[in-house]
Amino acid sequence: MSDKASDVAQSEKIPVTVLTGYLGAGKTTLLNRILSEPHGKKYAVIVNEFGEIGIDNELVVGADEEVFEMNNGCICCTVRGDLIRIIEGLMRRKGKFDAIIVETTGLADPAPVAQTFFVDENVGKKARLDAVVTVADAKWLKDRLKDAPEAKNQIAFADVILLNKTDLVTEAELREIEARIRGINPYAKLHRTQRSQIALDQVLGRNAFDLDRILDIEPEFLHTGDHDHGHDHHHDHGDHHHHHGGLKHYHDEDMQSFSIKTDKPLNPDKFFPWIQDLVAKDGPSILRCKGILNFKDDPDRFVFQGVHMILDGDHQRPWKDGEHRDSKLVFIGRDLPEDRIRKGFETVIA
Numbered sequence: 001m002s003d004k005a006s007d008v009a010q011s012e013k014i015p016v017t018v019l020t021g022y023l024g025a026g027k028t029t030l031l032n033r034i035l036s037e038p039h040g041k042k043y044a045v046i047v048n049e050f051g052e053i054g055i056d057n058e059l060v061v062g063a064d065e066e067v068f069e070m071n072n073g074c075i076c077c078t079v080r081g082d083l084i085r086i087i088e089g090l091m092r093r094k095g096k097f098d099a100i101i102v103e104t105t106g107l108a109d110p111a112p113v114a115q116t117f118f119v120d121e122n123v124g125k126k127a128r129l130d131a132v133v134t135v136a137d138a139k140w141l142k143d144r145l146k147d148a149p150e151a152k153n154q155i156a157f158a159d160v161i162l163l164n165k166t167d168l169v170t171e172a173e174l175r176e177i178e179a180r181i182r183g184i185n186p187y188a189k190l191h192r193t194q195r196s197q198i199a200l201d202q203v204l205g206r207n208a209f210d211l212d213r214i215l216d217i218e219p220e221f222l223h224t225g226d227h228d229h230g231h232d233h234h235h236d237h238g239d240h241h242h243h244h245g246g247l248k249h250y251h252d253e254d255m256q257s258f259s260i261k262t263d264k265p266l267n268p269d270k271f272f273p274w275i276q277d278l279v280a281k282d283g284p285s286i287l288r289c290k291g292i293l294n295f296k297d298d299p300d301r302f303v304f305q306g307v308h309m310i311l312d313g314d315h316q317r318p319w320k321d322g323e324h325r326d327s328k329l330v331f332i333g334r335d336l337p338e339d340r341i342r343k344g345f346e347t348v349i350a
Helices: 027-038 057-059 079-091 109-117 121-126 141-147 149-157 171-184 212-219 217-222 237-243 268-282 338-346
Strands: 014-021 043-047 066-071 099-102 127-137 158-162 189-192 255-262 284-295 300-307 310-318 327-334
Touching: 014 027, 014 109, 014 149, 027 043, 027 099, 027 127, 043 079, 079 099, 079 109, 079 121, 109 127, 109 149, 109 300, 109 310, 127 141, 127 149, 141 149, 141 171, 149 171, 149 255, 149 284, 149 327, 158 171, 158 212, 158 310, 171 189, 171 255, 255 338, 268 284, 268 300, 268 310, 268 338, 327 338
Parallel strands: 014 099, 014 127, 043 066, 043 099, 127 158, 158 189
Antiparallel strands: 255 327, 284 300, 284 327, 300 310
8 A cells, every 4th residue: 555655646646437237237328428418527438348239439429538449358357458558548648538437348347447446556656446336227136136246246346336227117126126235235325227317426536435425325324322333333234224214134145244433543553464464365255345544643544445455545635623533444245254354453453
């Protein structure tokens, strides 16, 4: 993770939105909307054409954007080198665009794409992962969650989820599918959409790294009561659904998520070795982790996020006067060793 020297850079880096979703969910419709709406911004769009109906090319030509069609196979397997090459090429044209959007193939696990922004040093210096946006098909998602692990991964990785085609299902079915999504990922911002219609600021420039948005993500952070720290979410998983009309809560068989919170400062000399050791050993189980950290004697908030074994983090901004200096961490993954993670976290409190 980077040191003080690159602090300033975090806000100046080009934000990257990774757009994912199963075949036919509505990703391309969303992308076409981004390319055609008069939002006054320029987006560099990296498209991975893989046997899907492509972008409306006439639209793209009229839309002042750079579109790279990467026709050489699935983004998971072969495009990673291309992605870095293309992004490096884009970076040389600094000032020509405001943000980068990467559309992954519908069969792709978003992890390798997201990791690119952490792994490659040149890319990491200039670009930052802004958010993973997943478009899900309200009618078919339930079936996909049963038969397609990629669909489950796309939900688990998401910072923002568009539950699309809501006009094709009943309200009861919608509530049911939302509960399934929450069982996999209670921390993503969930929007109901039809034909991928959404205000673009709900999708782009989310800075999902910034857990100031934690209240977007998890309103209960305000209502933890006087539970003893670190366990405040252990017992109240049911709460997640009161906002959705008292839904039954699903615990996905193999996916879990949990959060840890403490108002005590952390010891950075203990925290970094602990989290690095954790992802080295349990990285395959940890799909996403992210956090906002209050280090002892540090005037700045530290934010981090991880994808599997790869971590990225930076000082973000000074703590404000009167701001609660809490540390909050979120983990989403398969068969997570929750007790061991919680116990380990206790050891890094200063």
